[in-house]
Amino acid sequence: MQIIHIIPGSGGSFYCGNCLRDSKYVDALRAMQHEVIKVPMYLPLFSDEHDLEDIPVFYGAISLYLKHLWPVFRHAPSWLDRWLNSRPALKAASRMAGSTRAAGLEEMTVSMLLGEDGGQEEELNHLANWIAGHCKPDIIHLSNALLLGLAHRIREKLNVPIVCSLQDEDAWVDAMHPNAQKEVWRLMSRKAAHIDAFIAVSDHYRQQMATAMNLPAEKLHHLHLGVAPSDYDCLPASEKPKNIGFLSRMSHENGLDILVDAFIELKKDAKASETRLVLSGGYTRDDMPFVKAQKRKLRAAGLSGQVDFHEDFEGEGRKRFFRKVAVLSVPVRKGEAFGFYLLESLASGTPIVQPRLGAFPEIVSLSGGGITYEPNRPEGLAAALKEVLFDPERLHHLSDAGGKGINQHFLLKAQAAKMVGIYEEVIRKANQKPCS
Numbered sequence: 001m002q003i004i005h006i007i008p009g010s011g012g013s014f015y016c017g018n019c020l021r022d023s024k025y026v027d028a029l030r031a032m033q034h035e036v037i038k039v040p041m042y043l044p045l046f047s048d049e050h051d052l053e054d055i056p057v058f059y060g061a062i063s064l065y066l067k068h069l070w071p072v073f074r075h076a077p078s079w080l081d082r083w084l085n086s087r088p089a090l091k092a093a094s095r096m097a098g099s100t101r102a103a104g105l106e107e108m109t110v111s112m113l114l115g116e117d118g119g120q121e122e123e124l125n126h127l128a129n130w131i132a133g134h135c136k137p138d139i140i141h142l143s144n145a146l147l148l149g150l151a152h153r154i155r156e157k158l159n160v161p162i163v164c165s166l167q168d169e170d171a172w173v174d175a176m177h178p179n180a181q182k183e184v185w186r187l188m189s190r191k192a193a194h195i196d197a198f199i200a201v202s203d204h205y206r207q208q209m210a211t212a213m214n215l216p217a218e219k220l221h222h223l224h225l226g227v228a229p230s231d232y233d234c235l236p237a238s239e240k241p242k243n244i245g246f247l248s249r250m251s252h253e254n255g256l257d258i259l260v261d262a263f264i265e266l267k268k269d270a271k272a273s274e275t276r277l278v279l280s281g282g283y284t285r286d287d288m289p290f291v292k293a294q295k296r297k298l299r300a301a302g303l304s305g306q307v308d309f310h311e312d313f314e315g316e317g318r319k320r321f322f323r324k325v326a327v328l329s330v331p332v333r334k335g336e337a338f339g340f341y342l343l344e345s346l347a348s349g350t351p352i353v354q355p356r357l358g359a360f361p362e363i364v365s366l367s368g369g370g371i372t373y374e375p376n377r378p379e380g381l382a383a384a385l386k387e388v389l390f391d392p393e394r395l396h397h398l399s400d401a402g403g404k405g406i407n408q409h410f411l412l413k414a415q416a417a418k419m420v421g422i423y424e425e426v427i428r429k430a431n432q433k434p435c436s
Contacts, residue, residue, distance in 0.1 A: 001034055001035070001138040001139065001420075001423065001427075002034070002035040002036075002037070002135060002136055002137045002138050003029060003034055003035070003036045003037070003137060003138065003139055003140075003141060003423070004036075004037050004039060004131055004135060004137040004139075004140045004141065005022060005025075005026055005036055005037070005038050005039065005141045005143070006039045006041060006140065006141065006142050006143060006147060006150065007019060007022045007023070007038055007039065007040055007041065007143045008040075008041045008042050008043070008143060008144070008146075008147070009040040009041065009042060009043035009057065015247060015248055015249060015280070015281035015282060015313045015341070016249075017248070017338075017339060017340035017341055018143065018144070018167050018168065018340070020340055021167075021201075021225050021338075021340045022038075022143055022165075023038070024226070024227065024228070024412060025226075025412070025415075025416055025419065026038055028226070028228070028412045028413060028415075028416035029416055029419070029420070031413075031416075032416065032417070032420065034420070037055070037135055037137075038055070039055060039058065039127070039131070040055065040057045040058070041057065041058050041059045041147070042057070042059055042060070043057065056130070058123065058126065058127045058130070059112075059120065059123045059127070106176045106177055106180035106184075107180075109146065109172075109176070109180070109184055110180065110183055110184060110187065112146070112147075112149045113146070113148060113149040113184065113187040113188060113191060114149055114187065115148075115149035115150060115151070115152050115153055115191070116152065116153050118149060124149075124150060124153050125153070127150065127154070128150075128153050128154050128156075128157040128158070129157070131154070131157070131158060132157050132158055137158065137160050138160065138423075138427060139160060139161050139162070139163065139423050139426065139427060140154060140158070140160060140161075140162045140163075141162075141163050141164070141165070142162065142163070142164040142165065142195075143164075143165055143167075144164070144165055144166065144167055144168070144169055145164055145166055145169045145188050145192075145198075145209075145213065146169055146172060146188070147164070148164065148187075148188055148191035148192065148194070148195065149187075149191060151164075151191060151194035151195055152191070152194045155194055160430075161196040161197075161426045161427055161429075161430040162194065162195055162196055163195065163196055163197045163198070163199060163422065163423070163426055164195045164197075164198050164199070165198075165199050165200075165201065166198050166199065166200040166201065166205055166206070166209045166337070167200070167201045167205070167337045167338065168336060168337045169188070169209070170208070170209075170212065170337075171253065171334070171336070173185065174334070175253075185212055185213065188213050189213045189214045189215075192213055192214075192215055192219070195219070196219070196426045196429070196430060197219055197220075197221060197422060197425075197426045198215060198219055198220050198221065199221045199222070199223050199419070199422060200220065200221070200222040200223075200337070201222070201223070201224065201225055201337050201338040201359075202222060202224060202337055202338050202359035202362055202363070203222045203359075203362060204337075204358060204359040204361075204362050205222070205337040205338070205358075205359055206220055206221075206222040208337075221422055223415060223418055223419060223422070224338070224363075224366075224409065224410055224415060225338055225340055225343055225410065225415065226343070226410050226411055226412035226413070226414065226415030226416065227343040227344060227347045227406060227410060227411075227412050228411075228412045228413065229347050229403070229406060229407065229411075231347070232319065232322070232344065232347040232348045233319050233322070233323065233348060234347060234348055234349045234403055235322075235323060235348070235349045236349050236396060236399050236400070237326040237327065237349055237350055237351055237395050237396065237398070237399035238326075238392060238395055238396045238399065240323065240324070240325065240326040240349075240350070241274070241276070241324060241325075241326065242272075242274060242275050242326050242389055242390075243275060243276045243277070243278050243308075243324055243325045243326055243327075244259070244263060244266075244275065244276075244277050244278070244325060244326075244327055244328075244329060244385060244389070245278045245279075245280070245321065245322070245324065245325030245327065245328040245329075245345070245350065246259055246277070246278070246279045246280065246281065246328070246329065246330055247280050247281050247313065247318070247321060247328060247330065247341045247344070247345070248281045248330045248332075248339075248341055249281050249282065249283055249284070249287065250279060250281055250282065250283040250287055250290075250291050250294075251283065251286075251287045251290065252287075252290050252333070253332065253333055253334075254281075254330055254331075254332050254333075255330065255331035255332050255333050255355075255376065256279070256290075256291075256294060257290070257293075257294055257297075258331040258333075258376065258377065258378050258381060259277070259329055259330075259331055259378075259381065260277070260294045260297060260298060261297075261378035262329075262331075262378040262379070262381035262382040262385060263277045263298075263303070263307075263382075264297070264298070264301045264303060264378075265378055265379060265382040266382045266385055266386065267301070267303060267306070269386065269390075271386075271390045272389075272390075275306075275389065276306050276307065276308055277303075277306065277307045277308070278307075278308045278310050278321065278324045278325050279307065279308070279309050279310065280309075280310035280311070280312075280313045280317075280318075280321045281313050282311070282313060308324065310324070318344065319348075322344070322345065322348035322349075322350055323348075325350055326350065326351075326389060326395065327350060327351050327352070327353055327385065327388050327389055327395070328341070328342075328345040328350050328351070328352050328353070329352070329353040329354065329381060329385065330342075330354070331354070331355050331376055331381055332355070332357070332358070333376065334357060334358065335355065335357025335358020335359065335360055336357075336358045336359060336360070337358065337359055338359050338363065339354075339358075339359070339360065339363065342354070342360075342363050342367075342370075343363075343406065343410050345402075346367055346369040346370075346402035346403065346405060346406050346410075347402075347403070347406050349399045349402070349403060350399070350402075351369050351370045351371075351388055351395065351398035351399055351402055352364065352367075352369060352370030352371075352402070353370055353371055353372075353373065353381070353384045353385055353388055354370060354371075354372050354373075355372065355373060355374060355375075355376035355381075356372040356373060356374040356376075357374075357376060360372055366405060366409045366410075367401070367402055367405030367406065367409065367410065368398075368401035368402065368404070368405045369398055369399070369401050369402020369403070369405050369406075370388075370398060370402065371384055371387065371388060371398070372384075
Protein backbone atom coordinates (compact mmCIF):
# COMPACT_ATOMS: atom_id res chain seq x y z
CA MET A 1 0.00 0.00 0.00
CA GLN A 2 1.06 3.62 -0.36
CA ILE A 3 1.24 5.50 2.93
CA ILE A 4 1.73 9.24 3.40
CA HIS A 5 3.33 10.03 6.75
CA ILE A 6 3.18 13.72 7.71
CA ILE A 7 5.94 14.45 10.25
CA PRO A 8 6.87 17.73 11.98
CA GLY A 9 10.64 18.16 11.73
CA SER A 10 13.07 19.37 14.40
CA GLY A 11 15.78 20.65 12.06
CA GLY A 12 18.31 18.29 13.64
CA SER A 13 19.50 20.75 16.31
CA PHE A 14 18.41 18.51 19.20
CA TYR A 15 17.46 14.88 19.84
CA CYS A 16 13.82 14.55 18.73
CA GLY A 17 12.54 11.16 19.84
CA ASN A 18 9.18 11.55 18.10
CA CYS A 19 10.83 12.45 14.79
CA LEU A 20 13.20 9.51 15.13
CA ARG A 21 10.38 7.16 16.03
CA ASP A 22 8.41 8.16 12.92
CA SER A 23 11.41 7.75 10.65
CA LYS A 24 12.23 4.30 12.09
CA TYR A 25 8.66 3.16 11.44
CA VAL A 26 8.86 4.43 7.89
CA ASP A 27 12.04 2.41 7.32
CA ALA A 28 10.38 -0.73 8.72
CA LEU A 29 7.27 -0.30 6.58
CA ARG A 30 9.42 0.15 3.49
CA ALA A 31 11.29 -3.05 4.36
CA MET A 32 7.87 -4.75 4.26
CA GLN A 33 7.52 -3.54 0.63
CA HIS A 34 5.08 -0.73 1.39
CA GLU A 35 5.59 2.59 -0.36
CA VAL A 36 5.90 5.23 2.34
CA ILE A 37 6.38 8.92 1.60
CA LYS A 38 7.59 11.17 4.42
CA VAL A 39 6.18 14.69 4.21
CA PRO A 40 8.00 17.10 6.57
CA MET A 41 6.29 20.09 8.16
CA TYR A 42 7.67 23.27 9.76
CA LEU A 43 11.35 22.23 9.79
CA PRO A 44 13.51 19.60 8.06
CA LEU A 45 13.86 16.20 9.69
CA PHE A 46 17.14 14.83 11.02
CA SER A 47 20.24 15.83 9.08
CA ASP A 48 20.92 12.18 8.19
CA GLU A 49 17.70 11.93 6.16
CA HIS A 50 18.63 11.26 2.52
CA ASP A 51 15.29 10.56 0.87
CA LEU A 52 13.60 13.96 1.06
CA GLU A 53 15.41 15.95 -1.61
CA ASP A 54 12.37 16.11 -3.89
CA ILE A 55 9.81 16.74 -1.14
CA PRO A 56 9.32 20.32 0.08
CA VAL A 57 9.00 21.26 3.74
CA PHE A 58 5.37 22.36 4.08
CA TYR A 59 4.23 25.12 6.44
CA GLY A 60 7.84 26.36 6.62
CA ALA A 61 8.42 27.64 10.15
CA ILE A 62 9.92 31.02 9.22
CA SER A 63 7.33 31.95 6.60
CA LEU A 64 4.51 30.63 8.79
CA TYR A 65 5.61 32.70 11.77
CA LEU A 66 6.13 35.90 9.76
CA LYS A 67 2.77 35.59 8.01
CA HIS A 68 1.05 35.05 11.32
CA LEU A 69 2.82 37.94 13.06
CA TRP A 70 2.73 40.39 10.14
CA PRO A 71 -0.02 39.59 7.59
CA VAL A 72 1.76 41.76 4.99
CA PHE A 73 4.10 38.78 4.45
CA ARG A 74 1.14 36.85 3.02
CA HIS A 75 1.61 39.03 -0.07
CA ALA A 76 5.39 38.61 -0.25
CA PRO A 77 6.89 37.70 -3.66
CA SER A 78 7.21 33.96 -4.34
CA TRP A 79 11.03 34.11 -4.45
CA LEU A 80 11.11 35.37 -0.84
CA ASP A 81 8.76 32.60 0.27
CA ARG A 82 10.97 30.01 -1.47
CA TRP A 83 14.07 31.38 0.23
CA LEU A 84 12.42 31.43 3.67
CA ASN A 85 11.33 27.82 3.13
CA SER A 86 14.73 26.63 1.90
CA ARG A 87 16.37 23.89 3.96
CA PRO A 88 19.42 26.00 4.97
CA ALA A 89 17.17 28.80 6.26
CA LEU A 90 14.91 26.36 8.12
CA LYS A 91 17.84 24.50 9.67
CA ALA A 92 19.15 27.84 10.94
CA ALA A 93 15.69 28.60 12.36
CA SER A 94 15.66 25.33 14.28
CA ARG A 95 18.53 26.62 16.40
CA MET A 96 16.76 29.87 17.21
CA ALA A 97 14.98 30.69 20.44
CA GLY A 98 11.36 29.66 20.49
CA SER A 99 11.48 26.87 17.92
CA THR A 100 10.18 24.40 20.51
CA ARG A 101 8.34 26.83 22.82
CA ALA A 102 4.54 26.59 23.02
CA ALA A 103 4.17 29.70 25.18
CA GLY A 104 3.70 32.61 22.79
CA LEU A 105 2.46 30.39 19.95
CA GLU A 106 -1.04 29.87 21.32
CA GLU A 107 -2.76 31.85 18.55
CA MET A 108 -0.84 30.04 15.83
CA THR A 109 -1.61 26.63 17.34
CA VAL A 110 -5.31 27.48 17.41
CA SER A 111 -5.11 28.80 13.84
CA MET A 112 -3.45 25.57 12.67
CA LEU A 113 -6.14 23.46 14.31
CA LEU A 114 -8.83 25.53 12.59
CA GLY A 115 -7.51 24.23 9.27
CA GLU A 116 -9.14 25.92 6.28
CA ASP A 117 -10.87 28.31 8.67
CA GLY A 118 -7.57 29.47 10.14
CA GLY A 119 -4.89 31.75 8.76
CA GLN A 120 -2.95 29.09 6.85
CA GLU A 121 -5.47 28.05 4.20
CA GLU A 122 -2.97 28.76 1.43
CA GLU A 123 -0.39 26.43 3.00
CA LEU A 124 -3.07 23.79 3.62
CA ASN A 125 -4.20 23.86 -0.01
CA HIS A 126 -0.57 23.68 -1.16
CA LEU A 127 -0.03 20.53 0.95
CA ALA A 128 -3.29 18.85 -0.14
CA ASN A 129 -2.71 19.70 -3.80
CA TRP A 130 0.90 18.46 -3.69
CA ILE A 131 -0.16 15.10 -2.25
CA ALA A 132 -2.99 14.78 -4.77
CA GLY A 133 -0.67 15.65 -7.66
CA HIS A 134 2.27 13.44 -6.68
CA CYS A 135 0.83 10.47 -4.77
CA LYS A 136 -2.01 7.96 -4.74
CA PRO A 137 -2.16 7.09 -1.05
CA ASP A 138 -4.22 4.31 0.45
CA ILE A 139 -3.98 5.97 3.86
CA ILE A 140 -2.54 9.11 5.44
CA HIS A 141 -0.86 9.11 8.85
CA LEU A 142 -0.56 12.31 10.91
CA SER A 143 2.28 12.27 13.43
CA ASN A 144 0.33 13.91 16.27
CA ALA A 145 -3.01 15.46 17.17
CA LEU A 146 -1.74 19.04 16.84
CA LEU A 147 -1.94 18.41 13.07
CA LEU A 148 -5.67 17.61 13.13
CA GLY A 149 -6.49 20.85 11.34
CA LEU A 150 -5.10 19.27 8.15
CA ALA A 151 -7.52 16.36 8.12
CA HIS A 152 -10.77 17.82 6.77
CA ARG A 153 -9.28 19.50 3.69
CA ILE A 154 -7.02 16.52 2.92
CA ARG A 155 -9.99 14.16 3.17
CA GLU A 156 -12.02 16.44 0.87
CA LYS A 157 -9.22 16.48 -1.68
CA LEU A 158 -8.14 12.83 -1.57
CA ASN A 159 -11.04 10.85 -0.08
CA VAL A 160 -8.77 8.40 1.77
CA PRO A 161 -8.81 7.32 5.44
CA ILE A 162 -6.63 9.21 7.92
CA VAL A 163 -5.05 7.94 11.14
CA CYS A 164 -3.26 9.99 13.79
CA SER A 165 -0.63 9.08 16.37
CA LEU A 166 -0.97 10.37 19.92
CA GLN A 167 2.38 11.27 21.45
CA ASP A 168 3.16 14.06 23.93
CA GLU A 169 0.60 16.61 22.75
CA ASP A 170 -0.05 17.41 26.41
CA ALA A 171 3.53 18.62 26.92
CA TRP A 172 2.97 21.29 24.24
CA VAL A 173 -0.54 22.30 25.33
CA ASP A 174 0.23 22.40 29.07
CA ALA A 175 2.89 25.07 28.47
CA MET A 176 0.26 27.48 27.14
CA HIS A 177 -1.87 30.07 28.91
CA PRO A 178 -4.81 28.29 30.63
CA ASN A 179 -7.42 29.92 28.35
CA ALA A 180 -5.52 28.77 25.29
CA GLN A 181 -5.20 25.26 26.72
CA LYS A 182 -8.97 24.92 26.92
CA GLU A 183 -9.43 26.14 23.36
CA VAL A 184 -6.75 23.82 21.96
CA TRP A 185 -8.18 20.75 23.71
CA ARG A 186 -11.67 21.73 22.53
CA LEU A 187 -10.51 22.05 18.94
CA MET A 188 -8.58 18.79 18.98
CA SER A 189 -11.65 17.03 20.34
CA ARG A 190 -13.84 18.55 17.61
CA LYS A 191 -11.37 17.85 14.79
CA ALA A 192 -11.09 14.22 15.91
CA ALA A 193 -14.30 13.60 13.95
CA HIS A 194 -12.24 13.67 10.72
CA ILE A 195 -9.89 10.87 11.88
CA ASP A 196 -10.59 7.16 11.36
CA ALA A 197 -8.29 5.90 14.11
CA PHE A 198 -5.96 7.22 16.81
CA ILE A 199 -2.83 5.27 17.76
CA ALA A 200 -1.35 6.11 21.17
CA VAL A 201 2.27 5.16 21.87
CA SER A 202 1.45 3.63 25.28
CA ASP A 203 -1.56 2.35 27.16
CA HIS A 204 -1.03 5.07 29.77
CA TYR A 205 -1.26 7.75 27.10
CA ARG A 206 -4.23 6.08 25.40
CA GLN A 207 -6.20 6.40 28.62
CA GLN A 208 -5.02 9.97 29.22
CA MET A 209 -5.94 11.17 25.74
CA ALA A 210 -9.27 9.34 25.71
CA THR A 211 -10.27 11.62 28.58
CA ALA A 212 -8.53 14.80 27.39
CA MET A 213 -10.00 14.63 23.86
CA ASN A 214 -13.22 12.74 24.68
CA LEU A 215 -12.33 10.05 22.13
CA PRO A 216 -14.61 7.06 21.50
CA ALA A 217 -13.10 3.71 22.46
CA GLU A 218 -13.70 2.23 19.01
CA LYS A 219 -11.34 4.79 17.45
CA LEU A 220 -8.52 4.23 19.95
CA HIS A 221 -5.56 1.87 19.67
CA HIS A 222 -2.26 1.74 21.50
CA LEU A 223 0.92 0.51 19.93
CA HIS A 224 4.27 0.69 21.68
CA LEU A 225 7.29 2.02 19.87
CA GLY A 226 9.84 -0.39 18.46
CA VAL A 227 13.54 -0.56 17.64
CA ALA A 228 15.70 -2.81 15.49
CA PRO A 229 18.42 -4.31 17.74
CA SER A 230 20.75 -4.52 14.74
CA ASP A 231 20.85 -0.70 14.71
CA TYR A 232 22.69 -0.71 18.07
CA ASP A 233 25.87 -2.11 19.60
CA CYS A 234 24.58 -4.08 22.58
CA LEU A 235 27.29 -4.27 25.23
CA PRO A 236 26.68 -5.55 28.78
CA ALA A 237 26.54 -2.64 31.19
CA SER A 238 29.06 -4.42 33.41
CA GLU A 239 31.66 -3.96 30.66
CA LYS A 240 31.09 -0.20 30.35
CA PRO A 241 32.49 2.67 32.43
CA LYS A 242 30.27 3.30 35.47
CA ASN A 243 29.00 6.53 33.92
CA ILE A 244 25.52 8.04 33.91
CA GLY A 245 23.99 9.16 30.61
CA PHE A 246 21.33 11.69 29.60
CA LEU A 247 19.98 11.63 26.03
CA SER A 248 17.29 14.18 25.21
CA ARG A 249 16.91 17.88 24.57
CA MET A 250 18.79 19.58 27.41
CA SER A 251 15.94 21.51 28.97
CA HIS A 252 14.20 22.25 32.24
CA GLU A 253 11.17 20.23 31.12
CA ASN A 254 13.33 17.15 30.60
CA GLY A 255 14.80 17.47 34.08
CA LEU A 256 18.47 17.94 33.24
CA ASP A 257 18.90 20.01 36.40
CA ILE A 258 17.44 17.17 38.49
CA LEU A 259 20.06 14.82 37.08
CA VAL A 260 22.87 17.36 37.59
CA ASP A 261 21.87 17.86 41.24
CA ALA A 262 21.62 14.08 41.71
CA PHE A 263 25.10 13.68 40.21
CA ILE A 264 26.52 16.27 42.60
CA GLU A 265 24.93 14.36 45.49
CA LEU A 266 26.15 11.02 44.16
CA LYS A 267 29.76 12.22 43.88
CA LYS A 268 29.86 12.61 47.67
CA ASP A 269 30.00 8.80 47.82
CA ALA A 270 33.51 7.34 47.51
CA LYS A 271 32.11 4.58 45.28
CA ALA A 272 31.37 7.23 42.65
CA SER A 273 34.92 8.54 42.41
CA GLU A 274 35.32 7.24 38.83
CA THR A 275 31.74 7.97 37.74
CA ARG A 276 31.21 10.64 35.12
CA LEU A 277 28.11 12.33 33.74
CA VAL A 278 27.69 12.09 29.94
CA LEU A 279 25.16 14.55 28.52
CA SER A 280 23.85 14.43 24.96
CA GLY A 281 20.85 15.54 22.95
CA GLY A 282 21.55 19.16 22.02
CA TYR A 283 19.47 22.22 22.84
CA THR A 284 17.88 25.30 21.30
CA ARG A 285 18.79 28.90 21.91
CA ASP A 286 15.91 29.06 24.38
CA ASP A 287 17.67 26.43 26.48
CA MET A 288 21.10 28.10 26.51
CA PRO A 289 20.67 30.10 29.76
CA PHE A 290 19.44 26.93 31.49
CA VAL A 291 22.37 24.85 30.20
CA LYS A 292 24.84 27.56 31.25
CA ALA A 293 23.31 27.55 34.73
CA GLN A 294 23.93 23.79 34.99
CA LYS A 295 27.54 24.28 33.92
CA ARG A 296 28.00 26.96 36.60
CA LYS A 297 26.51 24.63 39.21
CA LEU A 298 28.90 21.83 38.23
CA ARG A 299 31.84 24.23 38.24
CA ALA A 300 30.94 25.46 41.73
CA ALA A 301 30.86 21.83 42.91
CA GLY A 302 34.30 21.22 41.39
CA LEU A 303 32.90 18.68 38.93
CA SER A 304 33.29 20.37 35.54
CA GLY A 305 36.03 17.93 34.61
CA GLN A 306 33.78 14.99 35.42
CA VAL A 307 31.12 15.88 32.85
CA ASP A 308 31.26 14.99 29.16
CA PHE A 309 29.06 17.01 26.81
CA HIS A 310 28.70 14.49 23.99
CA GLU A 311 27.64 16.68 21.07
CA ASP A 312 27.13 14.10 18.30
CA PHE A 313 23.74 12.51 18.99
CA GLU A 314 22.91 11.21 15.51
CA GLY A 315 23.70 7.83 13.97
CA GLU A 316 27.17 6.64 14.94
CA GLY A 317 27.38 9.42 17.52
CA ARG A 318 24.56 7.80 19.52
CA LYS A 319 26.34 4.45 19.41
CA ARG A 320 29.49 6.06 20.83
CA PHE A 321 27.36 7.73 23.52
CA PHE A 322 25.89 4.42 24.69
CA ARG A 323 29.33 2.82 24.79
CA LYS A 324 30.29 5.44 27.37
CA VAL A 325 27.42 4.93 29.84
CA ALA A 326 26.35 2.08 32.13
CA VAL A 327 22.98 3.60 33.03
CA LEU A 328 20.65 6.21 31.48
CA SER A 329 18.29 8.64 33.18
CA VAL A 330 16.11 11.35 31.66
CA PRO A 331 14.06 12.62 34.65
CA VAL A 332 11.30 14.36 32.66
CA ARG A 333 9.43 16.54 35.14
CA LYS A 334 5.90 15.48 34.20
CA GLY A 335 6.69 12.11 32.69
CA GLU A 336 6.19 11.32 29.02
CA ALA A 337 3.89 9.43 26.64
CA PHE A 338 6.77 7.02 26.01
CA GLY A 339 10.39 8.17 25.48
CA PHE A 340 12.13 6.65 22.46
CA TYR A 341 15.53 7.04 24.14
CA LEU A 342 14.47 4.33 26.62
CA LEU A 343 14.34 1.71 23.86
CA GLU A 344 17.60 2.94 22.36
CA SER A 345 19.23 2.60 25.76
CA LEU A 346 17.89 -0.90 26.44
CA ALA A 347 18.88 -2.07 22.94
CA SER A 348 22.40 -0.84 23.71
CA GLY A 349 22.60 -2.86 26.95
CA THR A 350 22.17 0.20 29.16
CA PRO A 351 19.60 -0.02 32.01
CA ILE A 352 17.25 2.90 32.64
CA VAL A 353 16.41 4.80 35.85
CA GLN A 354 13.24 6.85 35.42
CA PRO A 355 10.75 8.75 37.61
CA ARG A 356 7.49 6.93 38.35
CA LEU A 357 5.56 9.24 36.02
CA GLY A 358 3.76 9.03 32.69
CA ALA A 359 4.38 5.85 30.72
CA PHE A 360 7.77 5.18 32.35
CA PRO A 361 6.47 2.54 34.81
CA GLU A 362 4.72 0.78 31.90
CA ILE A 363 7.92 0.64 29.84
CA VAL A 364 10.11 -0.40 32.77
CA SER A 365 7.66 -3.13 33.80
CA LEU A 366 7.37 -4.59 30.29
CA SER A 367 11.07 -4.44 29.50
CA GLY A 368 12.46 -5.46 32.89
CA GLY A 369 15.48 -3.34 32.06
CA GLY A 370 15.40 -0.64 34.71
CA ILE A 371 13.84 0.81 37.83
CA THR A 372 11.59 3.74 38.71
CA TYR A 373 11.73 6.08 41.68
CA GLU A 374 9.58 8.73 43.34
CA PRO A 375 9.28 11.57 44.00
CA ASN A 376 11.13 13.03 41.03
CA ARG A 377 13.71 14.89 43.08
CA PRO A 378 17.54 14.82 43.02
CA GLU A 379 17.89 12.87 46.28
CA GLY A 380 15.48 10.17 45.06
CA LEU A 381 17.28 9.90 41.74
CA ALA A 382 20.71 9.76 43.42
CA ALA A 383 19.53 6.90 45.65
CA ALA A 384 18.07 5.01 42.66
CA LEU A 385 21.26 5.45 40.64
CA LYS A 386 23.28 4.03 43.55
CA GLU A 387 20.99 0.99 43.66
CA VAL A 388 21.82 0.13 40.07
CA LEU A 389 25.26 1.53 39.38
CA PHE A 390 27.12 0.11 42.40
CA ASP A 391 25.49 -3.33 42.55
CA PRO A 392 27.35 -5.33 39.85
CA GLU A 393 24.92 -8.26 39.95
CA ARG A 394 21.86 -6.05 39.61
CA LEU A 395 23.47 -3.94 36.89
CA HIS A 396 24.23 -7.08 34.87
CA HIS A 397 20.74 -8.50 35.44
CA LEU A 398 18.97 -5.29 34.31
CA SER A 399 21.22 -5.00 31.26
CA ASP A 400 20.47 -8.58 30.21
CA ALA A 401 16.74 -8.30 30.99
CA GLY A 402 16.45 -5.07 28.98
CA GLY A 403 17.81 -6.74 25.84
CA LYS A 404 15.41 -9.64 26.26
CA GLY A 405 12.55 -7.21 26.90
CA ILE A 406 13.27 -5.45 23.61
CA ASN A 407 13.09 -8.74 21.73
CA GLN A 408 9.86 -9.74 23.46
CA HIS A 409 7.87 -6.49 23.46
CA PHE A 410 9.51 -3.75 21.40
CA LEU A 411 10.84 -5.19 18.15
CA LEU A 412 10.38 -2.67 15.37
CA LYS A 413 9.52 -5.30 12.77
CA ALA A 414 6.74 -6.73 14.95
CA GLN A 415 5.36 -3.32 15.91
CA ALA A 416 5.39 -2.17 12.28
CA ALA A 417 3.42 -5.30 11.31
CA LYS A 418 0.83 -4.39 13.96
CA MET A 419 0.70 -0.87 12.51
CA VAL A 420 -0.04 -2.32 9.07
CA GLY A 421 -2.81 -4.37 10.68
CA ILE A 422 -4.38 -1.16 12.00
CA TYR A 423 -4.07 0.46 8.56
CA GLU A 424 -5.74 -2.53 6.90
CA GLU A 425 -8.59 -2.51 9.41
CA VAL A 426 -9.16 1.21 8.91
CA ILE A 427 -9.12 0.89 5.11
CA ARG A 428 -11.52 -2.07 5.25
CA LYS A 429 -13.98 -0.15 7.42
CA ALA A 430 -13.70 2.93 5.19
CA ASN A 431 -14.51 0.82 2.11
CA GLN A 432 -17.59 -0.57 3.85
CA LYS A 433 -19.08 2.86 4.50
CA PRO A 434 -21.98 3.75 2.20
CA CYS A 435 -21.32 6.52 -0.28
CA SER A 436 -22.64 9.88 0.88
